[in-house]
Amino acid sequence: MIILGIDPGSRKTGYGLISKEGNRLIHIDNGAIFTSSAKDFPQRLQQIYFGLCGIIEEYQPTAVAVENVFVAKNVQSALKLGQARGAAIVAAVCGGLSVFEYSASQVKQAVVGTGRAEKLQVQQMIKVLLNLPEIAQEDASDALAVAVCHANSAGMNNLVRLAR
């Protein structure tokens, strides 16, 4: 069962793919879609959408996990982040995938064991949990973290139950 975690952003959208085999989590791939070469904002959204469609086609994940965002620096950055998030979620739902949303504290709880963990702690735990050679790039690490959160969540357990 392959899970795609996404950390959307208008300049950089992180992605992370893991599979859950029994109780084991196995790292498949991680990276980021960079949109800085886009000539305008709609083109950035297009790059996020097509980038994720390609990843979904290549790895055929079973579910998509995205961190739920409740805060932003200001309205302008919330609008930009929202649009990137919209493009990412549309890529997932158009790929026929269910999208599961988790709060930042749920992700921290799932990865580190406390909802108040620091960012670096999460990154280090992701490295350990997924046996990575080094700490993944920030957005990719965040994407892996939300994928791990989904793998360990009730939603995932329900999916497993349904599949039996």
Add this chain to the structure above:
Amino acid sequence: MIILGIDPGSRKTGYGLISKEGNRLIHIDNGAIFTSSAKDFPQRLQQIYFGLCGIIEEYQPTAVAVENVFVAKNVQSALKLGQARGAAIVAAVCGGLSVFEYSASQVKQAVVGTGRAEKLQVQQMIKVLLNLPEIAQEDASDALAVAVCHANSAGMNNLVRLAR
């Protein structure tokens, strides 16, 4: 030359289609995609995306115009609006269409002649300009207004020039 104007919203996305023939603007259709029946937010985005894809397939517009948003009630509503806008723009760019963005004051200037016009003045002018039997529903009227703005804009004139 058919222009699709979109007024994205997470609960209701207005659309308006006009054609420009010489200096004449002709109303084709207007309406709204309602997403209140969706079971979750990702499904709302899917409904916006598929709704607009269907409209683009049916009417084959040449360009898409969207009002640029700079303000929102708060960060939460900006995130929601941003996601709806992202889904709408992805539908347009995936349909191979160029997306043109205009500020609220550009739209008011183009429709009423002053960037400080009231909302009702814009709606009344849209009714007159497009020879509608009555004032269109609010989101649809806003979508028609941004389409009219594009039809009268330099961007549109450039497109006409390129097409010759």
